[in-house]
Amino acid sequence: MIIGERKKVSEIAEMLAGKKKILVSGCRTCVAICMAGGEKEVSELSSALMLISDRDGLGWKMEENVVERQCEKEWVREIDDKIRNADAIVSLACGLGAQTVADMYPEKEVYPGLNTTFLGVPEEQGVWSEKCLACGECIIHTTGGICPVSRCAKSMRNGPCGGSSNGKCEVDPDTDCAWVAIYDRLKLQGRLDMMTDVIEPKDWSKSHSGGRRKIVRKDLLIQPTDSSGKEVVE
């Protein structure tokens, strides 16, 4: 899922200088599950901003709400009146939710209340870790089901670098070396021979390096006129 981390309240408050009617809008999907932008966090942020407003006499009028999926227009439309009513929207969704609102209401100012940090998984209560870079070409079947592109600090394709120390990454001694994990996994599976071939460089053109990516599934399009993939802004 998409993992996010709320910005500091003081940083958010600073962005809102001069605004009056502020809508804090969360999302019930990924950021709710990683406890950064769901119902509870929306309410906490609203209260914290209200306290700042009262303390500093800013006169903010706070409004809050949580959208089912802020990255989908259908769900955002449900809070149309609230958005139109606000002069600043603090999105506690990921960058996708925040931009969906911003693109749907180009006259409105949207402020990011959280930083979209990575694609990851919950490891245990309160711990999330990155496991995918959305590089556009998955190769984990060659690496024991472990992604070296995201889990190795250098995205190595040919085994661990010389900084792998006691199974940990040179960048952070609390982070497991992805390639030690891959080695152990392939050893367990009796497939260590997979680590003896010289692996060709990755084709980064399938990642963001190839430019902004877009998928158009013609079989799913409702309006065939959209088949060029041209963006339709409502």
Place this chain on the structure above:
Amino acid sequence: MSEQSNLEKILSSGKFAVTAEIGPPRGADPTEMIELARKIKGSADAFNLTDNQTAIVRLSSIGSAVLLMKEGIEPVIQMTCRDRNRIALQSDLLGASAIGVKNVLCLTGDHHTFGNEKSAKGVFDLDSISLLNTFKNMRDTKKQLSGEELDSAPNIYLGAAENPFATPYEYRAIRMAKKVKAGAQFIQTQAIFDLDWFERWMAEVRKMDLHEKVHILGGVIPVKSAGALRYMKNKVPGMIVPDALIGRMNRAEDKKEEGIQICIEMIERLKQIEGVHGVHIMAVMWEQIVPRLVTDSKLMPRTSV
């Protein structure tokens, strides 16, 4: 075919080679580096010029090579994948070859979070092994990575590093085999402090006949204090430093002299190991000690082949 490098000639003639490292300055004035080069020139067959080592911004490796070749030094330019993508790496190889650089050491590179530009975007388009393979193909098939033909091929002797002290330990010889497959003709190892460990690794290397396919130069670092050894043991990832060595340094009256003696003993022992074809001296911030180390290890004079 263009002339081989001095280093290649020495290694392929079966002679014991000596390489040493020079760290370029953190500024545009090369005077001190050139003065140092004049002093230590002749004490090694070729000198590695580091590529923004530990991600500290320094005078470039290729720029340093131009300056030091004028002083009669044969450079081994180090190239990392950290700061350049495949376009820049291939371009710089062509540039280096054009100005007469004949040895390149292909590295992935220390992560930039160690350096003094921590907000940098790490490139890592290639890794050390795919870099080796790319350069090998440029030289041998006159083709760049995409498969397009070059107008002319670079003339280059390809080296790589290997660290027997990094995890997974049992993979390290296999990884070196991959580097050889990818194009490495010589290997400079991580600094050796635990010689028993290194010898066990060399036994694995010999079992795989790798010592007959690539020239291995054992890495050494002369140190001036027990603190430096402790630092490397505890703070530098992928280093193994035995406590006994730290104890020996602790007990020594003249720490610098002890550091020199330890390094000389290491070189002497490396000379005895089957399959070790040279030493690589990384006298970080202490390069002027290189002639003494080489002389006292009875490796002088160094002569061009």
